[in-house]
Amino acid sequence: MRDSVLFAEVSLRRNYQDLTFCPQNNREDLAQSYHRSITALGKIYPDYHLFDDKALTDDELPFESTVFLPPAYDQLVQTALFVDKASGFSAAINMDEHLVLKQSGSQRDLAAQVTVLRKTEAALSQEGHPFAFDEQYGFLSYRPVLAGSGLHVRLVLHLPMLHFLKQLRPITEALKAKGCGITPLTTKGGRNPARLYILSNNSSFKLSDDQIVSQVLACAEMLADKEAAILGKALAQNEQSTIADQVWRAYGLLKYARRLTASDFLIHWNSLRIGAQEGIVPLTTTQADGLMRFANDYAFQTEGADPKTFVFRRADAVRRVLSGG
Known part of the structure; x- marks a missing residue:
């Protein structure tokens, strides 16, 4: 993939069955979700660090930890980012879903990241707080389109030539046909000075973990090849x-x-x-x-x-x- 990928993350989106879904609908339920999640995760990852309240700002978090967080996450209440630095595990609490389990690493070991994340999910299921699930749609989300297995694979790619030549817009439809989407990684001012983009699967509905990993990697390969072809011509001199x-x-x-x-x-x-x-x-x-x-x-x-x-x-x-x- 010509080293186009900087960061990779696998995540699982989950909501508690007995609590009102986020975002910010019910303060009491948000508080329960907050304490329940931290208590359960702390048993699995006892050496964790918690970023919450005033610590949840761009400059109080490592840059790589902010990359995959939802927009305006620092404006919400009863939120936290649970981090176990040694393992690469983290969890976003009450930022969009009640709980988004995350495992970071390299795009070369996505399957291993999925395995670790599934083990964490299995350990959480022993705590007696089932996640919202429907036999037809799978695990439920505050956004119906995100229902399914809840697994999302996200890669940050450096695509300077595609950005410069404004080639990403026409590619969007090709990515959509392959089940993926791409968004710019913008700064607070709404700009993208580093020419970085986040690639992710759009849905997890009726897809296996392996299928999701494969479709995201295939789209990343397509983008990297197009980027390399344009850059090669530009460097021909x-x-x-x-x-x-x-x-x-x-x-x-x-x-x-x-x-x-x-x-x-x-x-x-x-x-x-x-x-x-x-x-x-x-x-x-x-x-x-x-x-x-x-x-x-x-x-x-x-x-x-x-x-x-x-x-x-x-x-x-x-x-x-x-x-x-």
Whole structure:
């Protein structure tokens, strides 16, 4: 897949049978869902960390933890993100469903992630709080279209050329025919400076886990192939191409910048990753993707640093990576 995928997540959407469905319909039921979920999950993952209330903001969470959360999740009440960092497991509580179980990892081991997630689901079923289920439609959702097994596979892909040439809109119908959808990964301002997109299956109704994994991977492969074909033509002029020039400009700026906002970082990271993927600059795609931990302020918040220094700390951190430090 030519290293187009940055993040991968498998999730299971569940609602408690005896409680009113989200979002935000019944404060008492939301409170029950909140405490019930944390208590049950804590028995399975005792070394968890909980992000809730004021901690549920973009800059209080690691960037990769915010990627797959629903829009405006930080504006809701009685919500939490349950995280077990060691295992890659997390759970979104009361953000859209009562409970969305999540397992993160690589697109290369999606089947293993599904297996782990199913084991967690089985352990939760022993707690005596059944999930809403219908014999005809499967597990129920606050959105009827999401009823089914509740399994969703989501991948974050870097698609700069398809974005630049506005080729994603015509591809949308082809993806829809294959059971998938794609949405831009936007910042708070509604922009997509890093040219990242989230690919996911649209439905889980009457589909097996293997079928869902296969259809998402097939769509990801299609997107990666189209991206690679366009990029290959753009780089045909080698060092004289506009793309190569943009790559080196981004590399130089990020390597020597002394002040770097999150927005500036994402804009130049886009070109830097192209250079890493195509072997233009002395950086691997793994290293480029690792820089995304500086895409928000979480890394600097945890250090207890003065917010006024974040732009300087981000520049220092990126510069160290690009200098081999």
